[in-house]
Amino acid sequence: MAKTSPTRALGEYGERLARRYLSESGLVVLDQNWRCEHGEIDVVASEGDTLVVCEVKTRRRELLGPAVEAVAPTKAARLRRLAGCWIEAHPQRERTRDVRIDVIGILRPDVGPARIDHLRGVQA
Structure with a gap:
């Protein structure tokens, strides 16, 4: 059995925390780590x-700035295209009126609690 790298473990931790945060904020989590030939959607x-x-972007330190700033407009546009792929792959799903791209930044320092930043409606 292969060991999980520290970077991957940190990412998985952040995604679990993000899903719990979203659920506690009243959103319904429909899928996680969904992949297709064009890429992956975290949540x-x-x-x-x-x-x-x-x-979801998870970091231990903010040396490079807040994690939510790591999603450039090109990444947001790709996520919008991936949303269309997800919708096509789930035809049984009731059609939604809007699609929104959010970024959740998790700061997980070595000491102290994690911090969650939720940026809603990132423009592509």
Whole structure:
């Protein structure tokens, strides 16, 4: 059995924390780590009639700036395209009116609690 790298373990921790945060915030988590030939979506959720595609960025330090700033407009546009792929792959799902791209930044320092930043509606 292969060991999980520290970087991968940190990412998995952040995604678990993000899913719990979203659920506690009233969103319904529909999918996680969904992949297709064009890429991956960390978390797919719904908030009312809105499909929410979430990119989760987890860091131990903010040396390079807040994690939510790591998603550039090109990444947001790719996530929007991936949302369309997810919708096509789930035809049984009731059609949503809107698609929103969110970024969840998790700061997990060596000491102290994790911090969650939720950036809603990133523009592509």
